[in-house]
Amino acid sequence: MLAQFLQFLFSGVTIGATYALAALGFTLIYNASNVINFAQGEFIMLGGMLTAFFIQSGLPLPMAILLAIAIPALVGLLVEKLAIEPARHADTVTLIIITIGVSLVIRGVTQVWLGKDTHSIPAFSGNDPIHILGATLLPQSLWVLGVTAAVVTALWWFFSRTLMGKAILATSFNRTAAQLVGINTNFVLLISFALSAALGALGGILVTPITLTSADVGIMLGLKGFVAAVLGGLGSGLGAVVGGLLVGIAEAMAAGYISSAYKDAVPFVIILAILFFMPRGLFGARVTERV
Amino acid sequence: MKKRTTLKLIAAAFVTLSLGFNAHASEPIKIGAVLSVTGPAAFLGDPELKTLQLYVEKINKAGGVLGRQLELVHYDDAADAAKANGFAKRLIESDKVDIIVGGTTTGSTMAMYPLVEKATTPFISLAGGVPIIEPVKKWMFKTPHTDRMAAEKVFEDMKKHGITQVGLLSETSGFGQSGKKETEAVASKYGITLVANETYGPKDSDMTAQLTKIKSTPGIQAVFVFGLGQGPAIVAKNYAQLGITLPQYQSHGVASDDFIKLAGPAAEGVRLPSPALLVASQLPANDPVKPVAMAYEKEYKERYKADASTFGGYAYDGLMLAVDAIKRAGGTDKEKVREALEKTKGFVATTGVFNMSATDHMGLDLSAFRMLEVKKGDWVIAK
Numbered sequence: 001m002l003a004q005f006l007q008f009l010f011s012g013v014t015i016g017a018t019y020a021l022a023a024l025g026f027t028l029i030y031n032a033s034n035v036i037n038f039a040q041g042e043f044i045m046l047g048g049m050l051t052a053f054f055i056q057s058g059l060p061l062p063m064a065i066l067l068a069i070a071i072p073a074l075v076g077l078l079v080e081k082l083a084i085e086p087a088r089h090a091d092t093v094t095l096i097i098i099t100i101g102v103s104l105v106i107r108g109v110t111q112v113w114l115g116k117d118t119h120s121i122p123a124f125s126g127n128d129p130i131h132i133l134g135a136t137l138l139p140q141s142l143w144v145l146g147v148t149a150a151v152v153t154a155l156w157w158f159f160s161r162t163l164m165g166k167a168i169l170a171t172s173f174n175r176t177a178a179q180l181v182g183i184n185t186n187f188v189l190l191i192s193f194a195l196s197a198a199l200g201a202l203g204g205i206l207v208t209p210i211t212l213t214s215a216d217v218g219i220m221l222g223l224k225g226f227v228a229a230v231l232g233g234l235g236s237g238l239g240a241v242v243g244g245l246l247v248g249i250a251e252a253m254a255a256g257y258i259s260s261a262y263k264d265a266v267p268f269v270i271i272l273a274i275l276f277f278m279p280r281g282l283f284g285a286r287v288t289e290r291v
Numbered sequence: 292m293k294k295r296t297t298l299k300l301i302a303a304a305f306v307t308l309s310l311g312f313n314a315h316a317s318e319p320i321k322i323g324a325v326l327s328v329t330g331p332a333a334f335l336g337d338p339e340l341k342t343l344q345l346y347v348e349k350i351n352k353a354g355g356v357l358g359r360q361l362e363l364v365h366y367d368d369a370a371d372a373a374k375a376n377g378f379a380k381r382l383i384e385s386d387k388v389d390i391i392v393g394g395t396t397t398g399s400t401m402a403m404y405p406l407v408e409k410a411t412t413p414f415i416s417l418a419g420g421v422p423i424i425e426p427v428k429k430w431m432f433k434t435p436h437t438d439r440m441a442a443e444k445v446f447e448d449m450k451k452h453g454i455t456q457v458g459l460l461s462e463t464s465g466f467g468q469s470g471k472k473e474t475e476a477v478a479s480k481y482g483i484t485l486v487a488n489e490t491y492g493p494k495d496s497d498m499t500a501q502l503t504k505i506k507s508t509p510g511i512q513a514v515f516v517f518g519l520g521q522g523p524a525i526v527a528k529n530y531a532q533l534g535i536t537l538p539q540y541q542s543h544g545v546a547s548d549d550f551i552k553l554a555g556p557a558a559e560g561v562r563l564p565s566p567a568l569l570v571a572s573q574l575p576a577n578d579p580v581k582p583v584a585m586a587y588e589k590e591y592k593e594r595y596k597a598d599a600s601t602f603g604g605y606a607y608d609g610l611m612l613a614v615d616a617i618k619r620a621g622g623t624d625k626e627k628v629r630e631a632l633e634k635t636k637g638f639v640a641t642t643g644v645f646n647m648s649a650t651d652h653m654g655l656d657l658s659a660f661r662m663l664e665v666k667k668g669d670w671v672i673a674k
Contacts, residue, residue: 004503007533011499018496116333118521120553127556129532136499136532210528211496212521212553216331220494255500260489261463263500 003134008256009249010132014141014210016248017148021203022225023232023240024151025196030234031159032168032192035095039079039103041222042110043197046072047204048213049110052119061122069201075106076197080190088189103218111215123209140209147206148241151199155237168192172235224267231271233284242282246270319362320355320623322347322613323388325378325403326417326606327395330369331464331493334520334549336395338591338603339417340365343392345594346610356614357622364388368399375399376406383410389623390616392609393417398465404431413616413629415609417602419543420469424652432632432652434608434642436566436660438466438517439473441543444564444660445515446481448673454512454538458487458505460498460526462518466544467493470517486511493522499529506535513537519544524553531557538562543660547600551668562673564660566642568604570670580659584641604641611640 025040047068054064079102087098124143129136159165170178171188179185204213204221211217228247232239247267254266274281324343327336347363355361364386366378375394382388383406390413394400397420407414408430416423416433423433449457457478461471467490478485487508489501505514514537516526523545530539539561541550546565551558567574571584587607591599613628615638620627635647635654643659664673 004507007503008500011497011503015497111329111333116329116337117549118334118524118553120524120555127531129534136534138532207496212525214521217494252497252500255489256504260491260501260504264492 004256006133006135008252010135010137010141011256012249012252013245014138014144014248015251016228016245017141017144018203018207018211018221018244019224019228019247020148020241020244021144021151021206022200022221023228023244024148024155024237025200025203026225026229027235027237027240028155028196028199029192030229031172033084033095033189034092034172035084035099036226036234037193037196038096038099038222038226039106040196040200040225041218041220042103042106043072043076043200043218044204044221044225045213045215045218046075046106046110046197047201048121048208048217049114049119049204049215050201051205051208052121052213053114055121056119061124064121065205068205069198072201073194073198076193076195077190079197080193084189084193085186088186103222107215107218114215116215118212118214119208120212121205121208138210140206144206144210147202151202152237152241159237164188164191227267227271231267231274231281233281236281236283239281239283317359319360320357320390320617321362321364321386321388322610323382323386323391323412324363324365324393325368325375325382325391325395325399326365326393327370327399328367330371331520332370332396334600335417335602336367336370338600339393339395339606341595342587342591342599342603342606343610345591346607349590350614356617361614365393368395370396370399372396372398372402376402379403379406383407383412388412389625390613390628391415392613393606396465397423397469400431400433404428407431411625411629413613413625413632415613415632417605417609419466421473427650427652430629432612432647434612434640434645434653435605436543436564436642436655437473437653438470438542439477440655440657440660441564442470442474442477442515442517443481444657444662445540445542445562446477446483447657448562448564448662449483449513449540450481452538455483456486456510456512457483458489458508458511458514458537459485460489460491460501460505460514460516460518462493462522463490464493464519467518470542470544474515474517491518491522491526493518493520495522496525497529498522498526499533502526502529502533502535506533506537511537513540515540515542517542517544521553524550524558527554527557527561543601546663547602548598548670549600551665551670556668558665558668560665562662562664565663565670566601566604566659567661568599568601568641570661570663570672573672579639580641580643583639587641601642608640608642608645612638612645 029037050068123140125139167183228243232243250266255263347361368375394416397418400416400418414431419435421437461467487505541563567580568584574581588599616631620631638645645654647654662673663670
């Protein structure tokens, strides 16, 4: 009984960590620009697909990973420069729609260039499951959890302790005011896109040995990541992680104890309840909008 | 200025139309195709289109059919049934095709059929669903086995091994749900009880929760997974992670080398029903399918530098059945071609030997499925 519960929990935490990494990318760009970047899922996909591609071309794993983080970061820069910056005076909604367009372009180009097949990469520390009280956990899940924790800590430090991080936050609160005190807001946007693309790619690489990857995995990861980000409260790093884990665990428990047929409905029921009673999410800033 | 352009356009349209009406024998035979080259069924549609292009080119180089060249007109429905319907209309009304091959998914096929029937155009579907041929539809034929046959083949093998209590894990895609329905329908015929019945989403990345539940079902002797693409590979991985030792059966939906590549060592011991193409070189020399399947495999590999899949094989069979019927009908008269298709007897293709009749528009039996097992990272014919 306990073993079964633990297995559901491990399963939930592993999927949840995937969602959390996706949610963190949303948070980063939202913090810099109030834009919800729907191309975030595609950066995750790029990370996994590029690693698989470079490994198949014979590069060693560390080299492949490095390239698979650098290239999406570059793509992030280009997206900001070519798609977001020319429209910087547009409404937030317009910018969000642009990101949807960007996601279609990235997915399409990847399909043409890297093909439509599903790929896998070897796990970092082997495939032998770790047995804990009758339940099993893959070593790769520990990698995902560990790196997620490290990323959250690093982001917290970045936003609260460095000048650059504070500049990003300042830009999101009031762009004009930020410009007046000498912050290069264009550069801030550029950096935040590159950072979140690199983060997304890293997440994509970490989960690929468990979840496999193909050119169209970005849609679902992006969507669940978005749900996790909203659940945790948009803009909060801790919220993104808690939101991701909650969605993952709720899904696994529903599949295990109720029926797998209702599994996908559970996160949406939770998010309805949260939005109803806590519209800013679990960890969202308590602000009142002035009208 | 504007008026003149319009006039020119009208004139051009008339010229095109009159050309279209002046059909004579040397005009190409038009083969229409609506395939899911992109979207979730791309792994089916992509090799199907490549196969059609490869063989249309090959047949044309060899002088065509009845002295006429073949012309392939194809559209991509991205596995969207509504789009498939629109493209079928275009194939019939503006491209005026002689025969249609394709409809990658059962959904697309069924969406195209009402138009095809109204236009009385012979139609060979490449999708697996039972509703395509049951009840028999006058103008529609199909090349792949049905999902019911896959379930029957699996149950036949289970019965041989004395398995009666089975857990079913099916995908919530059209393929998986149709498979689930057929599996539930034929289970009792083979004396099999489904003691667990779980599902997973086609994009799910973890099925350990469902498998844990199945594993702890009392009396369970084997697990049958019905899905397509990456999902079943993740199931196999989770199966190994949880250390489940029950025999694992999969469907023909993952009968490809990709499955072994994705699941890795976790694929060891998995059994599934598959068209002969996957193990063409291992077939006994007297098997009629062997030379056809091996030739297709070789030509596909030479042209595209990739392994041929059983899915592309369905398209090969569809095209060859169409060409054979047109030859026997002595032209492209639609009713004659349809009759010829229905009279196809002993036609050897990559999937099996086709014997069509007025009551059977697929023409394959269970013997066309081979039971395979993964051993040392490769498919072998299961004993």
